[in-house]
Amino acid sequence: MSTKSVQPKNIDTRDRILDAAEELFVEHGFAATSLRAIATRADVNLAATNYHFGSKMGLLGSVFHRHIFPVNEERLKRLKALERSERSLTLNEILEALFLPLIEGLPHERLPALMGRIFSEPESITKPIIEKEFAEVAARFQAAIVKVLPDLPIEILRWRFHLMIGSMIHMLKFQSPIGSEYSRDMFTKGIEELINYSVAGLSRGQNLQGNPDQQVNHQEISK
């Protein structure tokens, strides 16, 4: 109420609710997870969920924001750092700025699965959240990609960007290819593959400008 921000006395409760909600949302989805199950797992009173987060949707928003906000901050920070240099960027650099924050300084082991799940919810649930959290990141990175692929018609680039996001979501959701077991190394490898795959898909048929390094892989793999 005062101008000084009031610290909540008991941050344990809030955080325990967030932790429990996160686990259950990932496992069963939003609609199939009850506030009672969350409260039970968090070992708090049922009414505490509404007291701290207003509603079930509010809780979902908070669960998501907690982990994705720092990742998106890091993404924008890296992109801005790249853009401050005056040379023209490479597609590889841009996608690294977009995807590597998902594993470097990973704020929480459960973030990837959480992102994968939220993006999979029906649009009525995800739309406000995605617009709030991702509007800026999506716009800025798409603009950056346009710059390195100037000859690609915009409608094709939109499709490819769309396909890239789909790969990312699916990869985050399962975290290892079907039939393989999860491990941190496996996941890291997946992010690298995601970057390679996306570079190839986005730039198909295009002359890439910028650092020729990014074509090295391309060449050295061709025997």
Place this chain on the structure above:
Amino acid sequence: MSTKSVQPKNIDTRDRILDAAEELFVEHGFAATSLRAIATRADVNLAATNYHFGSKMGLLGSVFHRHIFPVNEERLKRLKALERSERSLTLNEILEALFLPLIEGLPHERLPALMGRIFSEPESITKPIIEKEFAEVAARFQAAIVKVLPDLPIEILRWRFHLMIGSMIHMLKFQSPIGSEYSRDMFTKGIEELINYSVAGLSRGQNLQGNPDQQVNHQEISK
């Protein structure tokens, strides 16, 4: 009961339930759709849903099977036709056999959205369905792709196949890139882009055998 299959007397009810369920599942997801809402939209009695399909899960299975089965049949038919020829196949041909049945002779306009939604449900829901409907298609196409990319380590190929499926699901779910309006032409264009994108991603760094056409794009990327 007899050896002759008994035709249900009133296929109207069954089909009306399937139609209604399909629309509502796509729009709101499985958990958030009630059997009462389905029965109301289908203009049938609530108990009819359990009578004809046993349970809500049974209904979901039937909704999905109805449209995806013919598509998967067509996919396998095309792949087998390719494999009967004795020349070595191209990646492009294989992916066309995998993706073009989604638009050619499209059994139902709503299939893409339905596939996109089902694949997005929590694993506890989708796992039995996906295993039942897609096990053979996934195995056969993955094997075919291995043959045209013999030098690609299997763990990398698994990731790339995984990323490709992610692109497909996302593309089916939205049917047009964010910010663009849906049209049948737009969707067809998206399938074509999906094939191009996947060829580039899967074959990145690989020498493709078969029709050299598909390498043209690949080469012109390197300036």
Place this chain on the structure above:
DNA sequence: ATTCGATTTAAACGATCGTTTGATTGAATG
């Protein structure tokens, strides 16, 4: 005309849902 199985129906089952209420706690403030 009657029988019979398949289908439809109204009604209810017990369970669970998100949210709200009003009392109670407990630590900080004066």
Place this chain on the structure above:
DNA sequence: CATTCAATCAAACGATCGTTTAAATCGAAT
């Protein structure tokens, strides 16, 4: 010590859920 207020609690709100029951209805075969 008295006051205050954020936080917690048990309990209940009305609504809705998937499923089941048992009677009613219908068409075709006997």
